[in-house]
Amino acid sequence: MLVLTASGVGHAMVSSAERELTRVDPFRGLPDNDRPADDGGEDLNILLIGTDSRDGFSEAERDKYHLGGVSCYCADTIMLVHLSADRERASVVSLPRDSYAELPAHEFAPTGGRHQAHADKLNAALSHGGPSLMVRTVERMTELRVDHYLEVDFASFMNAVDEIGGVEVCTNRRLEDDYSGLDLPAGSHTLDGATALAYVRARHVDGSSDLGRMERQQRFLAAFLDRAVSSGVLLNPARLSGTAQALLGSVRADPGFGAEEMLDLAGAMREFKPSDARFASVPLSDHNRTVPGIGSTVAWDQDKAGNLFAALREDRPLPDTDGDPPRRSSGADEDREDCS
Known part of the structure; x- marks a missing residue:
């Protein structure tokens, strides 16, 4: 929606696209x-959730795309997007879905019964109590106030990638994952929607599991932004309309994120470029914390994570948490020079 309005297409198209939102x-x-307190500043925190919803897919399509059977309405991807008050900087922080979390007391969505506060994985907040419980849990863990909520499912993701003509990624080794259906030889590739979905869902291409997947998701998001800018989509109203309709057809957003808010935000970000984005993941102290009744979780490094979220609360650039600076949006894998 930001690139849609920033391109100068105008209010009519934004309002039309907004009607596609759930x-x-x-x-x-x-x-x-x-x-967390609302400090009244102009910076924004947007909670972006990618769900594993299979709605809209036939049984044959679920088999073709390796989507499995019944969806659990779980959060496959959890990202916090922070837009600075001057709209010159975006910080994208991935929250591991297997993060050890304390879910606040809530109504258990599947049965309507009341659940007391209990430990679980972060991604379970969505299936247990819906978006409200996810927001409450993330706010308590980060001490950041969430201003807007966006939820994207598999279908809208695939359609948006196809609408912009695919997204280029690069890998210096073969990526295979029987679970997601990914089979990508070493080299540079332009991924269509189906292959892109396998690429960002793959958890079994190496020993890094969800952590490696988060890095691929961040690289893919950067490449998607660069593709949208460089392919001329933003300057072509017809193509832009198709991309917006494809993306928003399966998106859920909070009521406060309407056409007027999108226009105001996009106007302020008119000079924003994909290279102004920074990507990071929550620093971890334990990559395999086994919890009885829950299984394997990852534990946050409270000191480093605290410093990271404090920077966002104070609207500062992301700190160096792991010895390396947060990644810029580059539009491609860091290993591009090794591709052929």
Whole structure:
């Protein structure tokens, strides 16, 4: 929506695209005194959730795309997007889906029963209590106030990639994952929607599991942004409309993120470039913390994670948490020079 409005297409197209959105209110019923304080600043925190919803796919398509059977309405991808008050900087922080979390007391969505606060993996917050519980859990873990909520499923992801003509990625070794269906030889490739979905879902291409997948997701997001800018999509109203419709057809957003808000935000970000984005992941102290009744989780490094989220609260650039500076949006894998 930001690139849509920033291209100068105008209010009519934004309003039309907005009608494709499904609305969900993750803030309803959340007591203000139980949330991080709203400092009144112009910076924004957007919680971006990628779900494993198979809605809209036939049984044959689920088999073709290795999507499995019944979806659990779980969060496959969890990202916090921070836009600075001056709109000159975007920070994207991936939160591991297997993060050890304390879920607040909630109504258990599948049965309607009441659950007391309990430990679980972070991605379970969505299936247990929906967007509201996900927002509450993330806010408590990060001490950041979430301003907007966006939820994207498999179908909208695939359609958007196809609409912009595919996204280029590069790998210096073969990537194979029987679970997601990924089979990508070493080299540079332009991925269509189906292959791109396998690329960002793959967890079994190496021993890094979800952590390696988060890095691929960040690289892919950067490449997607660069592709949208460099392919001329933003300057072609017809193509731009198709991309927006494809992406928003299966997106859920909070009611406060409407056409006027999108226009205002996009106007402020008119000079923003993909290279102005920084990507990071929450620093970890334990990559395999086994918890009885939950299984293998990852534990955050509280000191380093605290420094990272403090920077976002104070609207500062991301700190160096692991000895390397946060990655810029490059539009491609770091190993491009090794591709053939």
